[in-house]
Amino acid sequence: MATKTFEIRENYVTRVEGHANIWVQVTDGKVTGCKLEVPESPRMFESFVRGREWWELHWITARICGICNHAHQLTSLRATEDAFKIKISDQTYALRVLVDDAEQLESHILHTAYLVAPDLFKAKSVIPLVAVAPEVIKAALRLKRMANDMFLYLTGFEVHCMRMCVGGFTMFPTKDELKKMRQTLDDRMPDFQLLAETVLSVAGKLPAFNRETEYISLKGDKEFPFYDGKLYSSDTKKAYDNSEYEGVVNEFVVPWSTAKRAKNKRSSFAVGALSRCNNNPDLLKTGLAAEVAKKFGYKAVATNPFLNSVCQLVETALCWERAKKILDKLIADGIEKEPPLKPNFKNAGRGIGITEAPRGLLIHDYTYDKNGKCVKANCVIPTNLNTGNMEDDLKALVPELVDQGKSPEDIKFVLEMLVRAYDPCFSCSVHLIEK
Amino acid sequence: MAKPKVAFFDFSCCEGCQLMVLNCEPELLDIVGAIDIVNFREAISDRGEDYDIAFIEGSIITPHDVERIKKIRAQAKVLVALGACAHTGGLNKLRNFQDTEEAKQTVYGKDANAGPFFEVLSKVLSIGEVVKVDLAIPGCPINRFEFISVVKQVLAGVTPTLPNYPVCVECKYNENECLMSKGAICLGPITLAGCDSRCTNSQWPCTGCRGLVQNPHLEADQITLIKAGLTVQDILRRYRLFYGYSEVVK
Ligand code: SF4
Ligand code: SF4
Ligand code: SF4
Ligand SMILES: [Fe+2]
Numbered sequence: 194m195a196t197k198t199f200e201i202r203e204n205y206v207t208r209v210e211g212h213a214n215i216w217v218q219v220t221d222g223k224v225t226g227c228k229l230e231v232p233e234s235p236r237m238f239e240s241f242v243r244g245r246e247w248w249e250l251h252w253i254t255a256r257i258c259g260i261c262n263h264a265h266q267l268t269s270l271r272a273t274e275d276a277f278k279i280k281i282s283d284q285t286y287a288l289r290v291l292v293d294d295a296e297q298l299e300s301h302i303l304h305t306a307y308l309v310a311p312d313l314f315k316a317k318s319v320i321p322l323v324a325v326a327p328e329v330i331k332a333a334l335r336l337k338r339m340a341n342d343m344f345l346y347l348t349g350f351e352v353h354c355m356r357m358c359v360g361g362f363t364m365f366p367t368k369d370e371l372k373k374m375r376q377t378l379d380d381r382m383p384d385f386q387l388l389a390e391t392v393l394s395v396a397g398k399l400p401a402f403n404r405e406t407e408y409i410s411l412k413g414d415k416e417f418p419f420y421d422g423k424l425y426s427s428d429t430k431k432a433y434d435n436s437e438y439e440g441v442v443n444e445f446v447v448p449w450s451t452a453k454r455a456k457n458k459r460s461s462f463a464v465g466a467l468s469r470c471n472n473n474p475d476l477l478k479t480g481l482a483a484e485v486a487k488k489f490g491y492k493a494v495a496t497n498p499f500l501n502s503v504c505q506l507v508e509t510a511l512c513w514e515r516a517k518k519i520l521d522k523l524i525a526d527g528i529e530k531e532p533p534l535k536p537n538f539k540n541a542g543r544g545i546g547i548t549e550a551p552r553g554l555l556i557h558d559y560t561y562d563k564n565g566k567c568v569k570a571n572c573v574i575p576t577n578l579n580t581g582n583m584e585d586d587l588k589a590l591v592p593e594l595v596d597q598g599k600s601p602e603d604i605k606f607v608l609e610m611l612v613r614a615y616d617p618c619f620s621c622s623v624h625l626i627e628k
Numbered sequence: 629m630a631k632p633k634v635a636f637f638d639f640s641c642c643e644g645c646q647l648m649v650l651n652c653e654p655e656l657l658d659i660v661g662a663i664d665i666v667n668f669r670e671a672i673s674d675r676g677e678d679y680d681i682a683f684i685e686g687s688i689i690t691p692h693d694v695e696r697i698k699k700i701r702a703q704a705k706v707l708v709a710l711g712a713c714a715h716t717g718g719l720n721k722l723r724n725f726q727d728t729e730e731a732k733q734t735v736y737g738k739d740a741n742a743g744p745f746f747e748v749l750s751k752v753l754s755i756g757e758v759v760k761v762d763l764a765i766p767g768c769p770i771n772r773f774e775f776i777s778v779v780k781q782v783l784a785g786v787t788p789t790l791p792n793y794p795v796c797v798e799c800k801y802n803e804n805e806c807l808m809s810k811g812a813i814c815l816g817p818i819t820l821a822g823c824d825s826r827c828t829n830s831q832w833p834c835t836g837c838r839g840l841v842q843n844p845h846l847e848a849d850q851i852t853l854i855k856a857g858l859t860v861q862d863i864l865r866r867y868r869l870f871y872g873y874s875e876v877v878k
Contacts, residue, residue: 205669207669207670207673207675208669208670208671208673209670210643210670211643230745231745232692232745233640233745234639234640234689234690234693234745234748235689235732235735235736235746235748236640236641236689236720236723237723237731237732237734237735239734239735240723240726240730240731240732240734240735241722241723241725241726241731243734244865245865246865249835249869252835253719253722253869255642256642256644256718256719256768257642258642258643258644259641259642259643259644259645259646259647259648259769260642260643260644260647262642262644303650307650307671308671311673317673318668318671318673319671320660320665323657323660330657331657334653334654334656334657335653337650337651337653338653338654341651341653349826349827349829349830349832350826350830351647351648351651352644352647352648352651352769353644353768353769354830355826355827355830355831355832356830356831356832358832363830363831363832364830364831446736446737446739446742447742448742448743449743449745450745451745451746453736
């Protein structure tokens with residue numbers, strides 16, 4: 194009979210962004226201790242951006258996270274523009290939504306192919322998969338390059354891009370570049386289908402574990418929300434104003450984590466692809482996204498956190514089709530070389546930007562003075578919002594695994610898989626703010 | 629010949645430089661074929677402790693970081709600082725111009741010292757301030773072509789060298805219209821080249837992420853910036869973003 198008293202300690206979970214440790218203690222089959230520790234060293238962005246200027250806030254805060262760098266810039270720019278009451282043009286809006294779609298594509302493909310797929314093949318990384326499934330890996334590399342090339346054309350660079358600025362863009366893609374992007378989205382479709390089929394072929398290995406929780410995300414009206422939408426909770430079934438966010442995320446500190454925790458109606462809540470899909474089922478009823486959802490048997494409301502990876506594929510399909518639509522329109526209308534709108538310092542005040550980063554809700558909240566300098570900043574990061582929920586999942590999952598007679602070694606593997614499923618970004622997570 | 633064993637380690641940073649390594653999609657399979665990656669926490673689960681070349685990303689922020697980097701140094705034959713955070717401390721050093729306790733309280737409030745993970749050094753350090761660094765690949769983030777060229781040279785037993793001229797040289801070579809002539813403030817004249825002037829190519833001023841060029845013409849630069857309407861405080865603020873490691877901003 195499998196031992197029912199043991200301890201698991203996994204320092205520095207691999208294939209996640211940033212650092213986290215899992216600690217679980219089981220005594221006679223009962224969980225007597227369980228912590229998800231985040232020992233990430235605090236870099237203290239919210240402190241050192243004070244005194245910096247309006248034009249550079251997004252340039253600095255994007256350095257919170259390389260993987261979500263475009264999401265940070267998009268959110269930061271929304272906050273600064275809100276603070277100065279700048280109303281961006283329709284063209285800027287369309288280009289930003291397109292950049293956001295490319296961000297989701299890049300990040301979701303990285304997560305699915307490099308970080309999650311190895312678990313499903315019981316491999317330690319994507320490298321051995323090169324020998325097992327070379328065509329799939331090459332397809333994934335091409336898909337990631339496609340998204341990265343979109344960045345090169347739209348924002349100038351893959352990581353910490355230069356062309357997005359307060360009030361607009363410094364430079365625009367040429368018509369040829371728009372057409373190239375559009376064509377590549379068609380050319381790479383078979384690669385996406387291959388990746389999806391491959392994940393589908395091993396999707397049976399996703400653990401069957403369900404735990405209902407509160408799902409928090411943006412909710413869209415006509416468009417699936419990444420760049421835009423209303424803050425929404427599945428528990429209260431209420432849409433909130435941006436200015437009410439603090440009362441929804443309720444951040445707090447636990448001693449074993451430099452990433453802050455968050456809770457609303459329960460001890461924790463979830464953000465990310467699963468929450469977005471669960472909260473926006475009406476916007477997933479058509480097109481490729483609906484097909485992918487159907488293939489994987491995803492239906493709102495799903496309560497298995499491992500399905501986050503499936504929802505990421507659904508969203509990849511959605512962003513793909515939306516990107517095509519936006520590009521078609523930009524090609525037809527042509528791009529106007531609009532100079533960026535400048536802030537009027539007389540309008541300076543507090544501004545809040547809320548978007549959906551690939552791994553969940555992202556909030557930047559700045560206050561500027563009449564010289565255009567930042568006097569206060571708060572960044573709420575998706576992984577912080579999720580760590581409490583991950584810990585609650587671990588607490589519920591361990592006894593199930595013990596009952597199934599799994600060895601501590603096997604249990605550890607599944608727990609790591611669970612943390613990975615959330616696509617966490619712990620380096621991002623420790624740059625939170627003050628009360 | 630046995631493939632060289634290579635490890636990647638991350639300290640405090642955004643991991644964007646490791647991502648730039650993963651972003652070498654066309655070359656990635658060749659790189660992976662030429663070396664034996666034994667440790668790359670962001671991408672693989674193996675954790676080999678036996679390696680020849682260590683790429684280090686990020687700055688040293690906690691006492692624990694100090695111990696960890698010393699161990700890595702003792703093992704690695706060649707230690708490469710990957711990106712500005714490792715090379716110069718990058719913009720993490722902005723914190724060095726603030727009071728540490730006050731900064732912590734700004735972020736964590738009354739919980740600023742909630743547990744052992746919250747303990748930080750009074751100053752953010754670059755890797756070179758703690759252990760010997762053999763090579764550095766500058767930039768925030770790195771230029772992936774420079775990374776590939778450094779890897780190739782190290783594998784061939786050649787010591788790579790960095791350019792020793794300012795970003796302006798690349799910018800002019802790329803036939804960009806100078807942003808300064810359009811009223812922008814650009815640190816290209818005193819910043820180390822090697823990024824192919826990637827910011828100014830996109831009409832965004834150089835903010836100095838690769839650090840200062842050797843023997844920068846600081847006086848001339850400051851005169852230009854003052855003529856452009858900046859105060860001494862403004863200049864310091866600009867310089868501090870990425871030159872926080874240098875005496876120039878003290
Ligand atoms: S140098 Fe810049 S891109 Fe690289 S890890 Fe540091 S903050 Fe990120
Ligand atoms: S734009 Fe900047 S880098 Fe280019 S020439 Fe002018 S000062 Fe130099
Ligand atoms: S132009 Fe300046 S800020 Fe931009 S990448 Fe080059 S050195 Fe860094
Ligand atoms: Fe992140």
